[in-house]
Amino acid sequence: MRAFHNTVLRFAACIAMMLLASFVPAAALAQEKTSALMTPELLEKVRRANNECFACHSEEGVKKPPRADLDITKLRPLAHDPKVFNGSNHGLMECTQCHGQGYTEFPHAADARESISACEECHAAKVLRIEKQLDASVHATRVKDKFTCSTCHDPHVDLIASTLIDPRKIVAQDNQHCLDCHDSELEFAKFAPDDEQTSTKKKRPDIDKIHEWLPNTRVHWQAVRCVECHTPATKTLSHEIVNKEKAERQCLTCHSASSSLTTRLYRHLAKEEQERLGFANSVILASSYVLGATRHPWLDRLIVGAFAAMLLGLLIHGLARIVARIVRRKKNHG
């Protein structure tokens, strides 16, 4: 009964925090989570409560443990950066809103881990939508048991695209989710499934090697997310991560006037498209020049017109030469 009570309370707190967060200007969120509705007193209370946790669960806490009876080896991987957390999506929340009752005292309760809220307690609608996509993803079909939201999304760090705004920052954050495992032997081995043929653990493919076909590979990785190609095209970004067999290999999906980047990486900026200086997809152009996509339709027409005029001029000149020669010949013979 008490557990049920806690869950209801927590759910109500989440709803309240989400309502609060929805009123907060995105730009302000990017730096430090503050809110017009979050009174300084309330914020002070949240920060004070969280500082009690950060006293141990931070780099500072690991370096100078406030208690002598702490197991530093266990604590080290559980350290967080308070500044990063305060600026993250969950930065207005108290730690205990997710880390439940078992964590309020130290030593934490033996079963404290079980009281950590699942993401769907707050993000029910999103999880419902994502779950189907995730089930079809290569991660779920190969290593489902080991995969949760937080395997990729760090709730203490991550920011949503509309808060980050700058596509380069979105790319850096989101690609790190993939690279954490796919560019690390150690992390990859933790999740690697058994190879069907050799029944040994699947070896991590060299990401540079398997992307060799992609021109300017590294430039792409700084400019677009892995999921731009490794998810199927849907209205909103899908969580169905697909492997190389199903991944997008058609360059023109992004490199054309109707670039899918406007509905993917740049979706949150699409409403700001103003065709600046007459460029198509100028919203992309602010951070990347994408050959084939960020063109200037009027300049293109002018250039095509110049070629047409040149060809027409040469054709007329050539025809006139032929006619003039025939006339001259006739005159000479006449």
Place this chain on the structure above:
Amino acid sequence: MAEREYLISPWIRIWHWTNAALILVLGTTGISLHFADPNLPFVEFSLAVRVHNIAGVTLAAAYAFFVIANIVTGNWWQFVPKPPGIVPRLVAQARWYAFGIFRGDPHPHSPTKDEHFNVLQALTYWSVMYLLMPLIILSGLIYLYPQFAPDKMFGFDGLLPIAMLHYLSAAAVLLFMLSHIYLGTTGKTVGAMFKMMFTGWHEH
């Protein structure tokens, strides 16, 4: 005056046709890349990128050879219009293309060992080779290594001015190429000047 005169050295002819072939490849792949459209597949995009990059670097090498060979052999002097009467000769040449050619008037300039080009040719070729080509090659090399492009410019990605410069200079080179091929037919016969660029012999 001799009927035939040997004018064009082998290195110029080899460079000329190498350059011509590379520009055709670069033009085809470049157009395909710039006007990339799923409904109008021309050259497959990633193939076009690779071919364009290789041909581009080769063009840059060919251009370096051209500049060095011009200095060493003294051929650069051919591109400098020589006084006296530069402007009247320029006008005479333009008038010949506009009127004289239809009347069957003789060509106002007859190439010699010391003066291959008429004034209009010298000025055009000089501009193309020493203004346009450095622009297109330099912008192309920065495009190939975008880390050397400015980070931001006028609130846009810094690659934009480089890409625009590359696009516009490429358009100018291709427009020149069209007129160059056409004017190549204005020799003694339609094919005479093309023949000269293969054999080196000019027919007067």
